[in-house]
Amino acid sequence: MIIMVKYTKIKGDTLTGKYKEIYDSSINNKEEYWKKVSDDIFWYKKPTKILNTSNPPFYKWYEDGITNTCYNAVDLHIDNGKGEKVAIIYDSPITGKKKKYTFNQLKEKVALFAGALVNQGVGKGDRIIIYMPMIPEAVVAMLACGRIGAIHSVVFGGFAANELASRIDDCKAKIIVSASCGYEPGRVVEYKPLLNKALELSNHKPDKCIIFQREKNKASLNPSMDISWEDAHKNAKEQECVKMNSNDYAYILYTSGTTGLPKGIVRDIGGHIVALKWTMKNIYNINPDDVWWSASDIGWIVGHSYIVYGPLFYGCTTILFEGKPVGTPDAGVFWRVISEHKVKSLFTAPTAIRAIKKEDPEGKYFKKYDLSQFDTLFLAGERADPDTIKWFEKLSGSPVVDHWWQTETSWAITSSCTGIEKFPVKYGSAFKPVPGYDLKVLNSEGKQVGPSKMGDIVVKLPLPPGTFPTLWGADKRYKDNYMSNYPGYYQTYDAGHIDEDGYVWIMSRTDDIINVAGHRLSTGAIEEVLAEHKSVAECAVIGIADKLKGQLPIGLLALKAGVDKNNEEIIKECIGMVREKVGPVAAFKTAIIVKRLPKTRSGKVLRGTVRKIADNEPYKMPATIDDPAILDEIKADLIANKILEL
Numbered sequence: 115m116i117i118m119v120k121y122t123k124i125k126g127d128t129l130t131g132k133y134k135e136i137y138d139s140s141i142n143n144k145e146e147y148w149k150k151v152s153d154d155i156f157w158y159k160k161p162t163k164i165l166n167t168s169n170p171p172f173y174k175w176y177e178d179g180i181t182n183t184c185y186n187a188v189d190l191h192i193d194n195g196k197g198e199k200v201a202i203i204y205d206s207p208i209t210g211k212k213k214k215y216t217f218n219q220l221k222e223k224v225a226l227f228a229g230a231l232v233n234q235g236v237g238k239g240d241r242i243i244i245y246m247p248m249i250p251e252a253v254v255a256m257l258a259c260g261r262i263g264a265i266h267s268v269v270f271g272g273f274a275a276n277e278l279a280s281r282i283d284d285c286k287a288k289i290i291v292s293a294s295c296g297y298e299p300g301r302v303v304e305y306k307p308l309l310n311k312a313l314e315l316s317n318h319k320p321d322k323c324i325i326f327q328r329e330k331n332k333a334s335l336n337p338s339m340d341i342s343w344e345d346a347h348k349n350a351k352e353q354e355c356v357k358m359n360s361n362d363y364a365y366i367l368y369t370s371g372t373t374g375l376p377k378g379i380v381r382d383i384g385g386h387i388v389a390l391k392w393t394m395k396n397i398y399n400i401n402p403d404d405v406w407w408s409a410s411d412i413g414w415i416v417g418h419s420y421i422v423y424g425p426l427f428y429g430c431t432t433i434l435f436e437g438k439p440v441g442t443p444d445a446g447v448f449w450r451v452i453s454e455h456k457v458k459s460l461f462t463a464p465t466a467i468r469a470i471k472k473e474d475p476e477g478k479y480f481k482k483y484d485l486s487q488f489d490t491l492f493l494a495g496e497r498a499d500p501d502t503i504k505w506f507e508k509l510s511g512s513p514v515v516d517h518w519w520q521t522e523t524s525w526a527i528t529s530s531c532t533g534i535e536k537f538p539v540k541y542g543s544a545f546k547p548v549p550g551y552d553l554k555v556l557n558s559e560g561k562q563v564g565p566s567k568m569g570d571i572v573v574k575l576p577l578p579p580g581t582f583p584t585l586w587g588a589d590k591r592y593k594d595n596y597m598s599n600y601p602g603y604y605q606t607y608d609a610g611h612i613d614e615d616g617y618v619w620i621m622s623r624t625d626d627i628i629n630v631a632g633h634r635l636s637t638g639a640i641e642e643v644l645a646e647h648k649s650v651a652e653c654a655v656i657g658i659a660d661k662l663k664g665q666l667p668i669g670l671l672a673l674k675a676g677v678d679k680n681n682e683e684i685i686k687e688c689i690g691m692v693r694e695k696v697g698p699v700a701a702f703k704t705a706i707i708v709k710r711l712p713k714t715r716s717g718k719v720l721r722g723t724v725r726k727i728a729d730n731e732p733y734k735m736p737a738t739i740d741d742p743a744i745l746d747e748i749k750a751d752l753i754a755n756k757i758l759e760l
Contacts, residue, residue, distance in 0.1 A: 133535040133546070136396075140549035140578070148175065148550070148579055152388045155427070156190050157181045158357050161384065165576065171597040171604075172584060173576035176384040179360035183260030186387045187426035188224060189355060191217045196402075196429060203405070203455055204250050206436035207447055208297040215250060220257070222352070223250075228258040229350035234289055234322050234341075238263035238356060241366065243287040243320075244412075245278065245309060247271045247296035248436040251326050251343065252412055253422055255291045260364060260383075263356045264288075267366040267378075270413030270715055270738075271296045272303040275311035277376070277737040282316040284378055285366050285586060293326040294333035299441035306333035313339070360384025366586045367415060369521050376737075377595070378586030379415075379521055386524065387427055389550075389580025390419055393525050394428035397517075397548065398459055398492065399533035405455050407433040409448065409462040411715065415521040416495065420461055424525075433457065439466040446479025453483035460488075463495035464516070465652070465717035468502050472651030475674045477509040488512055490532060494519055495717050497620060497638050499645030499652075500541035518544035518620050520606065522596070523581045527551050527573065527606070528618045542642055543617040550578030555612055560600050565614045568621065572603035637667065637721070640702060643695045644669055649677045649684050654711050656725045658757065668757060669705035670724070670748070681707045706755045712745055714738035728752055730759075 140147045145164045152161065161179030191199065197218040204213045215223075236242065242264050246252035252268075259266040267285050269278055271293070282290070296303045309323065325335060326343040335342060364383045368376040394400045408420035425432035433455060439448055439462075448470065452460060474480070491506055491514045498516040506514055513536075517529035530537040530545040537545050547553045552574035555563050563569045575597070585592040599605050610621040621638040637655040644653040651674040657665035669688060677684075685705045692702040712720045715738055726733040727749050735742060752758035 131535075133531055133537075136531075136534055137547065137549045141552050144550070144576075144578070148388070151392050152176060152179075152384075152579075155181065155387045155391055156186050161360060167576060170602075171575055171593060172589070174361055174583065175382070175579040176360040176388070179384045180357050181360060181384055181387060182263075182355040182358050183364050183383055183387060183423075184224060184228075184257045185261075185355040186391075187257060187260070187423060188217055188221045191429045192221060194429075197221075199429070200431045201426060202250060202253065202432055202434055204434045204436070205451055205455070206248075207442040208299070208437055213250070220254075223254045224257040224261055225352035225354070226347060226350055227254050228261040228353035230324070230346040231258055231264065231289065232262060232353060233350055234324070234346070236262065236264050236289055238358075239362070240264045240288040241285040242266045243278075243282060243285070243290045244268045245271055245273070245290060245292040245305065246326065246412075247293055247305075248411060248434060249293065249326070249328075250434060251293070253434060256365075256412070256422055257426075258353075261355050262353055263358050263362065265363045265365060267368065268413050268418065269368070270411060271305060272308065273413075274737050275308045276315055278308065278312035279315035280376060281368055281378075282312060282320065283318045284368075284376070286318050287320045290320050290323045291326075292323060294328050295331040297436070299438055302331055304331070304333070310336075358383050361583070363586075365418065367418060367521060377591070378588070379582045380584060380586050381524060381580070382583050385579030385581070385583075386423070389525055389578065390424040391427040394424050394430065395533045397526055397529050397531050397533060398461070399490070400425070400428065400430050400459065402429045404458040405431045405433065407435070407451065407455070407457045407460050409435055409439070409460060409466060413715070415524060416461065416463075419524050439469045440473045444479060445470045445473035446482060449480050449483040449485060452485055452488055456487050458487065459490045459492060461492040461494070463717035464493045464498035464502060465496055465713060465719075467491075467493065467498075467506055468652040471502060471505055472672065472674050475505075475651075475676070480509050485510060485512075490515060492517060492529075494526070496719065497641070499642050501645040501650075502652075503541060513539070516544055518608075518618065522604075523577070525580055527553070528620075540613075540615075540617050543613070543619050546616050546618065553612065553618060554603065555610070556600055556603070563611075566611050568609060568611050570600070571606050571608050571610050571618070571620070572600050573606065574603055577604055640667055640669065640692055640696055640700060643692050644671065644688050644705070647671075647684065647688050647691065649673050649679055650688070651675075652711060654719045654721055654724070656721050656728065658725065658728045666704070667700060667702050668728070669702070670708050670711060670751075671705055672708055672710055704755075704757065706751055706757070708751050709747060710744060712748055713740050715740050724748055728758055 149164045159180035161176035163178045166174040166177050198216050200214045201217045201220045202215045242259050244255050256266050292309050295305050323340045324346045361382045364381045364386050366378045400406050406425045410416035493516045503514045515530045517526045519526040526548050528544040529548050554572050555569040557563050557569045608620050610619045612618050640655045650671050652672050654670045655667050660666040688705050
């Protein structure tokens with residue numbers, strides 16, 4: 115028996131059937147469909163071999179095509195007469211700097227830094243680690259790698275030294291491009307000491323580190339290893355784009371998993387360009403003259419796909435934002451950016467919107483700005499609770515699309531494809547499969563389950579273009595981890611169901627399914643109920659060990675700013691809501707108020723780590739944690755509420 119909550123309210127446009135036509139074509143005639151899509155990008159040599167299925171699960175798209183990432187992102191638009199169009203808007207509320215870069219200006223900077231890399235001996239296939247804050251130079255470095263055929267691996271600026279060292283060793287980086295520091299609200303994060311420590315710890319030693327010095331926080335450089343950004347440009351010559359095979363790698367991006375060794379997700383060049391360019395119109399309904407904003411970080415997949423590559427391939431304007439949803443300076447900064455730069459659509463994580471809602475539940479900051487041109491809010495990264503979605507809808511009058519995808523795929527698996535057909539909303543769902551993804555829900559025996567039955571969500575192979583063809587240097591791990599449990603399918607490690615209308619409901623990671631007295635229970639279902647409480651800003655549910663029932667759910671509740679209701683009353687009401695909407699079988703009897711939830715830098719709640727703390731099990735500090743101090747706070751809360759006994 116599977117327990118879940120289902121939100122069935124539907125609203126929106128009348129369906130036209132266009133989505134079904136395109137989706138069916140992408141699944142039933144995949145080679146023909148994706149060949150047609152590939153005609154929309156620039157090729158030095160168009161592919162004639164569209165899909166190679168000879169060695170499953172190692173499928174190859176466009177294997178004889180010749181192209182270049184940077185040419186498609188920059189040069190193509192200049193050659194098409196769009197050189198003076200604004201490519202990037204840099205907006206940094208932390209430093210107070212704003213700057214616009216046209217495609218012409220971007221090309222000049224990229225071509226010259228490509229020359230700086232060439233002067234350091236970088237060539238086709240060499241790996242370059244980029245360890246930088248959200249500044250234009252980071253994007254320049256990424257595109258410069260693509261220009262000369264080097265493979266970049268962006269590591270989130272400020273990542274722990276040991277984690278950076280493991281990535282240096284795994285990809286055998288030839289050059290590291292970094293900055294003196296990054297800025298967080300109220301503090302400076304010194305990058306250079308972390309980089310120095312990583313180099314001490316790594317077995318592989320790069321040839322050189324290129325350091326961009328930030329104005330007010332310059333770092334001391336080691337003459338034998340370091341060279342400044344300015345000095346690296348001396349005697350550099352602008353480089354033209356090199357011709358690359360479609361199956362060459364554009365980048366390596368290490369997953370931000372909370373346990374285990376990092377996995378180096380690789381992206382092949384041709385499929386990456388084809389897929390991401392297609393998504394900008396078909397999923398996000400963006401036009402070339404629009405301003406698009408993905409409020410993420412280039413260290414994450416969302417930043418790769420939708421700060422840099424997707425919008426630049428498409429030729430629209432993208433925003434590079436160095437700030438936070440709250441604290442730079444207030445909970446109205448997102449609305450200021452949207453208003454000032456006339457942003458059509460925003461893509462961010464649900465945790466960002468929840469943070470704003472927590473600080474400004476009445477939307478006072480929102481009302482200060484003109485957002486009349488704003489169209490759609492897209493959310494991904496964590497499940498978006500229906501209450502947060504409804505809050506934004508009521509505030510803005512704009513629709514919210516909670517869509518689902520992964521680092522491994524690089525683009526959405528499910529969504530409302532707003533450029534094809536706008537789907538009615540079912541609160542709590544992630545809409546329908548995107549063209550290219552043949553989704554199934556399987557039980558533990560590998561058999562497909564019926565509508566609204568919970569199971570493991572998988573994708574029938576082959577995956578569409580732009581997804582990961584393997585892991586860096588780890589074909590066996592790729593096959594064993596993702597393709598072996600359900601032969602013929604990619605295992606997403608997400609659990610959920612598909613309803614009678616084809617809507618997909620992502621309820622939790624497979625390891626967030628808890629077993630209460632023999633009943634498999636989705637923690638996500640309980641979280642949806644808790645999030646409906648008017649005093650709750652965000653919440654997390656974990657399963658803790660219980661001698662009688664195996665596991666019991668407990669809720670962690672972070673409250674909205676200004677709540678004056680008694681904590682005990684809030685907890686009592688929340689427990690009552692779960693009992694009413696999920697049922698007594700959930701055995702939900704415990705909730706605690708916490709100051710904040712422990713999260714990764716990308717906004718994912720560290721449920722597994724909290725569970726280990728509650729069960730008094732050993733745990734490793736997640737490398738991706740946003741603020742390590744929060745785990746001590748949670749531990750103290752668990753002890754104070756007699757959940758954890760030492």
